[in-house]
Amino acid sequence: MATLAQLVDEIERSHADVQERLSDPAVYADRREAAELGRRLKELEPAVKAAREWRRASADLVEAKEDPELASLAGELGTEVERLENELRLALVERDPADTKDVIVEVRQGVGGDEAALWAGEVARMLQRYAERRGFRTETLSTSESDGGGVKEAVFAVKGDGAFSVFKWEGGTHRVQRVPATESQGRIHTSTATVAVMPEAEEVEVAIEDKDLKIDVYRSTGPGGQSVNTTDSAVRITHLPTGIVVSMQDEKSQLQNKQKAMRVLRARLYEAERERQQAEVAAARRSQVGTGERAEKVRTYNFPENRLTDHRVKHTVHRLDQILDGDLEEFTDALQAEERRRALEAAV
Numbered sequence: 083m084a085t086l087a088q089l090v091d092e093i094e095r096s097h098a099d100v101q102e103r104l105s106d107p108a109v110y111a112d113r114r115e116a117a118e119l120g121r122r123l124k125e126l127e128p129a130v131k132a133a134r135e136w137r138r139a140s141a142d143l144v145e146a147k148e149d150p151e152l153a154s155l156a157g158e159l160g161t162e163v164e165r166l167e168n169e170l171r172l173a174l175v176e177r178d179p180a181d182t183k184d185v186i187v188e189v190r191q192g193v194g195g196d197e198a199a200l201w202a203g204e205v206a207r208m209l210q211r212y213a214e215r216r217g218f219r220t221e222t223l224s225t226s227e228s229d230g231g232g233v234k235e236a237v238f239a240v241k242g243d244g245a246f247s248v249f250k251w252e253g254g255t256h257r258v259q260r261v262p263a264t265e266s267q268g269r270i271h272t273s274t275a276t277v278a279v280m281p282e283a284e285e286v287e288v289a290i291e292d293k294d295l296k297i298d299v300y301r302s303t304g305p306g307g308q309s310v311n312t313t314d315s316a317v318r319i320t321h322l323p324t325g326i327v328v329s330m331q332d333e334k335s336q337l338q339n340k341q342k343a344m345r346v347l348r349a350r351l352y353e354a355e356r357e358r359q360q361a362e363v364a365a366a367r368r369s370q371v372g373t374g375e376r377a378e379k380v381r382t383y384n385f386p387e388n389r390l391t392d393h394r395v396k397h398t399v400h401r402l403d404q405i406l407d408g409d410l411e412e413f414t415d416a417l418q419a420e421e422r423r424r425a426l427e428a429a430v
Contacts, residue, residue, distance in 0.1 A: 194273025199232025
């Protein structure tokens with residue numbers, strides 16, 4: 083097994099190699115290679131920074147142990163070297179390359195009828211408010227409303243560096259326990275909304291052949307099925323090899339609906355490939371928190387008790403009003419801390 087000093091040498095060599103390759107003008111002829119090298123350089127930077135600090139602290143510790151006048155500093159320097167070793171090991175854990183990407187979020191009503199549709203709308207608003215609190219930009223891609231005033235499906239993009247690293251924890255089943263407004267007996271009902279979070283893929287990352295697409299156009303419709311547009315502006319794209327279907331009708335322009343549908347299709351194909359690759363290396367990915375499968379119940383929102391529990395980290399708070407206003411950072415921090423803890427445990 084390589085020593086830490088050997089790993090530091092390897093990190094610095096890799097960083098220098100990527101920098102050298104990026105300085106070659108020929109690299110930019112291949113957009114995919116240039117993007118991959120840029121991503122790799124950004125990924126290596128925390129490790130290189132930790133490696134250099136570890137070298138300096140280790141040298142200072144050796145000097146302190148050898149010089150009687152500096153002996154009093156040895157304990158403090160030893161603690162610093164140990165901290166940097168842990169930081170270095172964490173930096174060496176392979177990060178999810180999608181962490182820096184923008185995301186596409188799909189919120190759908192689950193079980194519970196009209197109450198589930200109302201809950202799906204609240205979950206979508208909560209996540210969009212959270213994005214705004216974190217300084218991300220949001221863009222609504224499509225919304226399908228239910229007859230009861232809720233949401234059958236809401237699709238929106240979240241844009242900003244590191245969006246996926248924050249929002250990937252929101253994927254899964256969000257369960258609500260409360261008394262619906264239509265419940266005359268005051269009985270608590272349980273309903274669900276499902277959230278899918280996908281990294282938004284660049285065109286160079288997902289190649290889609292025209293021959294693999296079946297594109298249908300039709301008139302957009304409202305919640306009750308009535309036509310709300312006099313032209314065939316709505317678009318349905320079917321990806322024939324996978325059977326994935328994406329429909330868009332919010333825009334009045336057929337071209338705009340097609341562009342949005344292609345963005346969602348690319349994201350779904352990218353996510354499907356990510357899931358396939360992750361399944362192949364699941365045994366080696368010990369840093370994962372939960373299974374990450376969309377069917378997994380990730381949180382319960384209990385209104386009578388004003389309680390939210392995240393089942394993955396067994397974390398509970400009693401302030402639902404703030405949570406539904408997008409105050410989710412405490413849960414993101416807890417989930418990221420658990421991921422780091424498991425990653426460090428695996429690295430050690």
